[in-house]
Amino acid sequence: MDDKYTFKQRLLLLVASLAGPLLIRLYGATWRVRWDGVDTLARAREIKGKVLFCFWHSRLLGLCYTHRGRNIGIMVSKSFDGEWITRIVTQLGYRTFRGSASRNGAAALVTMLRDQNSGDLALTVDGPRGPARKVKPGAVTLAAHTGLPVVPITYVPSSAWRLNSWDKFLLPKPFSVVTVRYGAPIAVPLDADIAQYSALIEQCINGIG
Template sequence: MKIKLNETQWELVGIFGKLLLDLIFGTARGRVTGLEHARSPMRSGQFIAAIWHSRILMLSYLFKGWNATAMVSRSEDGEIIARVVQRQGYETVRGSSSRGGLRALTTMIRHLRAGRTAIIIPDGPTGPRFRVKSGVITLAKKTGLPILPMTYSAERAKIFASWDRFVLPYPFTRCRVIFGKPLTVPPDADADAEEACRVRLEAELNRITAEADRVFGHPSL
């Protein structure tokens, strides 16, 4: 069912969405692991953050105020995400593998070459869940920037019955953020090398997500 809202209503979605995330994550008790993997990319000021669709909320909160551009799909879910992250201070580029992907990728390359950081949801907009699509690999190859995998889990959360099993933590809960090993795609990578990088990124994102879930005894969110 399509969400039919006018522009004022969409603006309210962004405002209240940001306020909700401020409430949730402003009261959450968090711990970060894997910082040894994140220090070098973060010190450089430029990298490509790769985050599963279901785990975007806390990480968009943590990185608000950064000089970052988020690639967000043109789907209805994407519109909600875009409105919220824009309120958090992100630039947004709209497009995905299924709609407007080439134009969005070209725009993202331009943003990165201008000095911005990128946030990519590699299994969006409609899955398959926890499967990396090739766009993030192409972006890393064209820009030379490292891909930094990141994820989180929460002790208490609402898990939606959506394709991605979207995670909405409750206020005052405990959270665990994990950074994975960065991945660089060689500029001369052929199709086989690109596929190997894609598989490595997917495996690393799944590894750290499973690790974050195990902290709170979740078998697999």
């Protein structure tokens, strides 16, 4: 697999694999993590035992730390960026499916459908390239065909930096309070209207912060 990358890219992948998981653990360990909506999540699990977490790309790093070690399945793009992300998150206890909403997404969704019994699933519903805070159709399709309830999720830091990226990526400052919030579950029927339910998921994620 590494043969398709340049020497510089291979070096970056090696550094990401070795240092990435450790740095995330050390960085996240400085936060004071609080949880809001845990009872709501427990009720959502009563539906099928597992859930489909949906969140904005800007919250990826914080949620990657707070939900590490839970065997959650996530979609990661087939790009070079997706490769180093995969090498990091697998060491943090995630399952990965390679694809995106713009490329190879259908194949990744099929794999996620087949693998739903292995644990919870999660999607950055506006990733990997935006537009920011606009839900792409894959979330509705996946929820409808798995029957898993959609659980909106976010986190709200007491203090943070925002990167000048398309999604205004959020980086909680060290020693800040990070409050993880779960929203009410959304049941998506098999014949769901894609636009209608995408708008509903968008509204619910924004509603929790």
